Amino acid sequence: MQDRAMSSTATSSTLSYPAPSAVAELLKPITWFPPMWAFACGVVASGVPLAERWPLILLGIVLAGPLVCATSQAVNDWFDRHVDAINEPHRPIPSGRMPGRWGLYVAVAWTVLSLGVALALGPWGFGAAVIGLLLAWAYSAPPIRLKRNGWWGNAACGLCYEGLAWATGAAVMAYGSMPGWQSLALAALYSAGAHGIMTLNDFKAVKGDRLMGIRSLPVQLGIDGAARMACLMMALPQLVVIALLFHWGAPVHAGGVIALLLAQAVLMVRFLKSPEKQALFYSGFGVPLFVSGMMVSAFALRSLAGAAP
Numbered sequence: 001m002q003d004r005a006m007s008s009t010a011t012s013s014t015l016s017y018p019a020p021s022a023v024a025e026l027l028k029p030i031t032w033f034p035p036m037w038a039f040a041c042g043v044v045a046s047g048v049p050l051a052e053r054w055p056l057i058l059l060g061i062v063l064a065g066p067l068v069c070a071t072s073q074a075v076n077d078w079f080d081r082h083v084d085a086i087n088e089p090h091r092p093i094p095s096g097r098m099p100g101r102w103g104l105y106v107a108v109a110w111t112v113l114s115l116g117v118a119l120a121l122g123p124w125g126f127g128a129a130v131i132g133l134l135l136a137w138a139y140s141a142p143p144i145r146l147k148r149n150g151w152w153g154n155a156a157c158g159l160c161y162e163g164l165a166w167a168t169g170a171a172v173m174a175y176g177s178m179p180g181w182q183s184l185a186l187a188a189l190y191s192a193g194a195h196g197i198m199t200l201n202d203f204k205a206v207k208g209d210r211l212m213g214i215r216s217l218p219v220q221l222g223i224d225g226a227a228r229m230a231c232l233m234m235a236l237p238q239l240v241v242i243a244l245l246f247h248w249g250a251p252v253h254a255g256g257v258i259a260l261l262l263a264q265a266v267l268m269v270r271f272l273k274s275p276e277k278q279a280l281f282y283s284g285f286g287v288p289l290f291v292s293g294m295m296v297s298a299f300a301l302r303s304l305a306g307a308a309p
Helices: 002-014 020-027 033-045 051-079 081-087 102-140 150-173 181-200 203-212 217-247 251-273 275-304
Strands: none
Touching: 020 051, 020 102, 033 051, 033 150, 033 181, 033 275, 051 081, 051 102, 051 150, 081 203, 102 150, 150 181, 150 217, 150 275, 181 217, 181 275, 203 217, 203 275, 217 251, 217 275, 251 275
């Protein structure tokens, strides 16, 4: 009896605090890449020499990924814990590996840490971090909870993950000045394209979303309709990018984006045949082609600015 009581006490003590592995899983490192990459695209597109700005570049990349993006993941997991109990019961919070209110505590702590680090990037970097964090909380937390509607939620994610990170990278390199309109135009277009990428993540959660009243695009448009819309949202902005690159006098870079888009089109055909089964496949192979086009476009602006590649 005594041994059983001691065992129970030990288990309770173990579950009082989350294990580091559970915290890492909550912060989802695999999701950090898109904003880090977008920040790097903004850095490249700025046309500013990189040699003397490496500390700020590295700090910005850390802020975009392991801090602001990680915060958004923690916030989302806390406010989605009931949905995850249906769709992904193995996640840290519904599985009990993140006990009590620790999911919320981590989200708040990472928000504060992100703001502290952002101060080192000057007014633009700090302002961008504030906007990104506000969007992260507005996306998941009531009463706003933008994710309840796939149109608004995906737009917020696309803006935060791609456009805002790109513009921040360009502004930080330009010592806080407003990025040029060409850079902002590309940032906006790739943000729009990211709307479709966000839809890919919704196919795995249709059952829970329906039960919990979350109107993701697969819920609103049906599986096939949402898949077609995701492809359209990814392809159309890239077509506009290609036209702009030709207009700006960067035909080689435009050709590179064309090649990447054609490769995506081949994968889209496979995705559209079975969206629920192929969404993960397209995320793994099609999305890297999309973000590669972002960097090609960034180098186009760098070339037009006359900076060394």
